Amino acid sequence: MRPAFLNPLFASAQTLSGIGPRLILLLKKCLALPPGVSEPRVIDVLWHMPTGVIDRRSQPQLAAAVPGTIVTLELRVLKHKPSPRGNTKAPYKVTCEDDTGRIDLVFFHAEHKFIERQLPEGEIRFVSGRIERYGEKLQMTHPDYIVSPEARDDMPLLEPVYPLTAGLSGKIALKAARQAVGRVPELPEWQEPTWLEQRYWPKFNEAVARVHRPEDAHDVSMGALPWQRLAYDELLAGQLAFALVRRNLKTERGRRLTGDGKIRAKIADALPFSLTGSQKTALTEIADDLAAPHRMLRLLQGDVGSGKTVVALMTMAVAVEGGAQAALMAPTEVLARQHIETIAPLADAAGLRIALLTGREKGKARDAVISRLATGEIDILIGTHALFQSDVQFKDLAVAVIDEQHRFGVHQRMALQSKGSNGDTNVLVMTATPIPRTLLMTHYGDLDVSKLTEKPAGRKPVVTKAVPLELLERLIDRVRVQLTEGAQVYWVCPLIETSEVTDLAAAEERFAYLRQIFGDTVGLLHGGLSGKEKDETMAAFAAGHLKILVATTVIEVGVNVPNANIMVIEHAERFGLAQLHQLRGRVGRGTRESFCMLLYKAPLGETAEARLKMMEETEDGFRIAEKDLELRGGGEILGARQSGAPGFRIAEVPGRDALLEAARDDAELILQKDPNLVSERGQALRTLLYLFECDEAVRLFRAA
Numbered sequence: 001m002r003p004a005f006l007n008p009l010f011a012s013a014q015t016l017s018g019i020g021p022r023l024i025l026l027l028k029k030c031l032a033l034p035p036g037v038s039e040p041r042v043i044d045v046l047w048h049m050p051t052g053v054i055d056r057r058s059q060p061q062l063a064a065a066v067p068g069t070i071v072t073l074e075l076r077v078l079k080h081k082p083s084p085r086g087n088t089k090a091p092y093k094v095t096c097e098d099d100t101g102r103i104d105l106v107f108f109h110a111e112h113k114f115i116e117r118q119l120p121e122g123e124i125r126f127v128s129g130r131i132e133r134y135g136e137k138l139q140m141t142h143p144d145y146i147v148s149p150e151a152r153d154d155m156p157l158l159e160p161v162y163p164l165t166a167g168l169s170g171k172i173a174l175k176a177a178r179q180a181v182g183r184v185p186e187l188p189e190w191q192e193p194t195w196l197e198q199r200y201w202p203k204f205n206e207a208v209a210r211v212h213r214p215e216d217a218h219d220v221s222m223g224a225l226p227w228q229r230l231a232y233d234e235l236l237a238g239q240l241a242f243a244l245v246r247r248n249l250k251t252e253r254g255r256r257l258t259g260d261g262k263i264r265a266k267i268a269d270a271l272p273f274s275l276t277g278s279q280k281t282a283l284t285e286i287a288d289d290l291a292a293p294h295r296m297l298r299l300l301q302g303d304v305g306s307g308k309t310v311v312a313l314m315t316m317a318v319a320v321e322g323g324a325q326a327a328l329m330a331p332t333e334v335l336a337r338q339h340i341e342t343i344a345p346l347a348d349a350a351g352l353r354i355a356l357l358t359g360r361e362k363g364k365a366r367d368a369v370i371s372r373l374a375t376g377e378i379d380i381l382i383g384t385h386a387l388f389q390s391d392v393q394f395k396d397l398a399v400a401v402i403d404e405q406h407r408f409g410v411h412q413r414m415a416l417q418s419k420g421s422n423g424d425t426n427v428l429v430m431t432a433t434p435i436p437r438t439l440l441m442t443h444y445g446d447l448d449v450s451k452l453t454e455k456p457a458g459r460k461p462v463v464t465k466a467v468p469l470e471l472l473e474r475l476i477d478r479v480r481v482q483l484t485e486g487a488q489v490y491w492v493c494p495l496i497e498t499s500e501v502t503d504l505a506a507a508e509e510r511f512a513y514l515r516q517i518f519g520d521t522v523g524l525l526h527g528g529l530s531g532k533e534k535d536e537t538m539a540a541f542a543a544g545h546l547k548i549l550v551a552t553t554v555i556e557v558g559v560n561v562p563n564a565n566i567m568v569i570e571h572a573e574r575f576g577l578a579q580l581h582q583l584r585g586r587v588g589r590g591t592r593e594s595f596c597m598l599l600y601k602a603p604l605g606e607t608a609e610a611r612l613k614m615m616e617e618t619e620d621g622f623r624i625a626e627k628d629l630e631l632r633g634g635g636e637i638l639g640a641r642q643s644g645a646p647g648f649r650i651a652e653v654p655g656r657d658a659l660l661e662a663a664r665d666d667a668e669l670i671l672q673k674d675p676n677l678v679s680e681r682g683q684a685l686r687t688l689l690y691l692f693e694c695d696e697a698v699r700l701f702r703a704a
């Protein structure tokens with residue numbers, strides 16, 4: 001449970017004075033609340049960071065004030081000159097003075113009573129705002145602050161500026177933030193003293209205070225020391241939580257899986273190629289995980305065509321060598337079928353009993369699979385979401401492989417894991433989406449990672465070219481030449497509108513057009529076809545009966561037809577980089593020279609142009625992923641953002657990546673030295689975890 005001394009921070013923001021039922025709704029609009037939190041709390045106000053600062057420190061006498069600047073003046077109120085009754089256009093002026101000159105404070109549409117109360121004649125007031133010259137006179141229109149000498153401290157000389165929403169004033173936000181700072185109790189230090197000293201970082205309390213009550217204009221910048229310290233606190237909390245989850249998964253009910261390698265050897269013999277270095281490395285890492293007395297939770301990252309399927313099969317073979325079962329789950333039926341086709345000959349050679357289960361297997365066929373699965377007569381089950389159905393019971397599921405992870409959520413990952421009898425199923429998640437390292441750490445920090453960095457031998461580069469739609473005829477001429485040389489072509493038509501119907505219409509139109517030219521060697525694949533029709537079309541293309549396959553974006557990421565060497569993508573400007581890269585990965589798998597033609601409709605927007613240029617420049621999935629991130633401005637992982645992925649509240653600072661690396665190392669070290677966080681620093685770190693709402697992670701201690 002969260003320690004009681006933090007409770008004031010987690011109380012509703014309505015407990016702050018000045019924030020009532022109306023303002024809380026406005027706060028809700030402009031504060032970034034974590035998932036599941038519906039009403040802003042004090043802590044959310046605390047993490048609502050200023051985006052700038054208004055400097056009111058210049059306190060000149062009138063004679064020395066520079067027009068156009070923001071100043072704070074000490075003035076004596078001389079005379080009120082209200083706007084004449086009935087003339088709402090004329091301003092209300094109040095003349096004030098100091099020892100060196102005079103100034104008019106100017107108010108439009110002002111409530112007279114209010115001004116009279118604020119500026120009683122003969123009294124001293126501190127007034128802050130932008131000073132202007134108006135003819136011969138100095139004036140200040142609608143001062144930001146007017147305070148009496150007693151209330152001087154209420155006026156910030158360095159005023160943080162907050163992101164606001166209509167109806168919520170900066171003054172209210174500031175007042176709320178200052179109160180929130182006041183609610184922060186004295187907290188024990190969780191960072192290493194030497195680390196703080198080296199970086200000149202302030203203590204936590206001081207850091208939050210300086211952000212909301214800056215002493216220096218520079219304090220309100222993301223590179224400033226207080227801000228950096230808070231960012232590091234947030235990152236460390238996240239990395240510590242991940243480290244705890246990882247450790248917990250591993251210590252939890254482990255199971256050693258060591259095979260004798262016989263089945264794997266048979267598979268290797270049946271392969272027409274030898275494994276790449278990175279496939280071998282990945283398999284060693286996986287075998288080590290499986291042999292260890294803890295559960296595997298590993299992410300296998302490999303660009304399209306890098307050969308993940310073989311790694312999956314070998315991984316599953318370890319389970320079978322150990323006398324258990326394995327499952328491979330694909331996101332779609334087409335992919336599941338493709339997997340089984342690839343795997344079947346190898347499985348045959350190695351004596352593995354495999355079966356398919358998708359939404360299409362029904363009735364007797366389905367019953368048969370389910371009963372053989374329960375008795376252990378099936379070694380490897382390949383399928384789709386259908387594997388989740390509750391009547392699908394394995395005899396002993398030891399390894400689950402999930403392909404193309406970005407279409408599955410964490411919950412599904414968990415659900416498949418629990419299909420194992422003891423909840424101890426080893427999980428390998430495979431993704432073709434290159435995820436930049438920093439995102440991996442922040443979003444998939446609970447998974448270990450293996451990478452396939454080498455392309456299988458014999459891969460040819462794919463020549464990529466962006467071509468305006470006007471040159472379609474010329475492209476078709478080239479395709480004609482290529483076809484006579486035995487080429488095969490994917491022709492992708494994108495979503496035109498958000499409706500399936502128009503999407504399909506575009507593909508059908510192109511299909512009809514190409515048919516006129518190339519006859520019945522042109523096929524059409526789209527989402528509206530039945531599963532059987534899709535299979536037949538795919539099979540005809542794979543067998544080479546069809547030369548051109550026109551498709552809506554249903555050509556699945558994992559589809560493998562090595563002879564296909566041309567990818568035409570229409571309206572390429574409408575696709576994201578990741579998608580373009582995935583589609584291009586369909587070609588360049590065989591021996592033929594390969595092409596990717598990006599047909600676009602001119603004129604191109606800036607981002608679209610940058611994307612197409614990037615595609616022409618490189619095939620490196622990681623570079624493309626980084627660029628994609630840049631073009632999208634961060635945040636999303638290649639359209640694959642996981643629900644519940646943590647967003648940062650403060651940590652989006654310059655130098656974040658370096659801080660993140662440090663936090664990760666720090667977290668590992670902390671748990672090595674003090675696995676249960678019982679030392680003095682350990683206790684303080686628990687407070688840090690609660691402060692950043694990683695309660696789940698702390699709870700794991702009780703389970704351990």
Ligand code: ADP
Pocket residue numbers: 273274275276279302303304305306307308309310432456457558560562589
């Ligand atoms: P992906 O990583 O996209 O799932 P696949 O597993 O479908 O890639 O592999 C793509 C193609 O590469 C397949 O035809 C596969 O047989 C072939 N392949 C896999 N590993 C190798 C290798 N080591 N050498 C040569 N070809 C390979």
Ligand code: MG
Pocket residue numbers: 308309557558
């Ligand atoms: Mg694949």
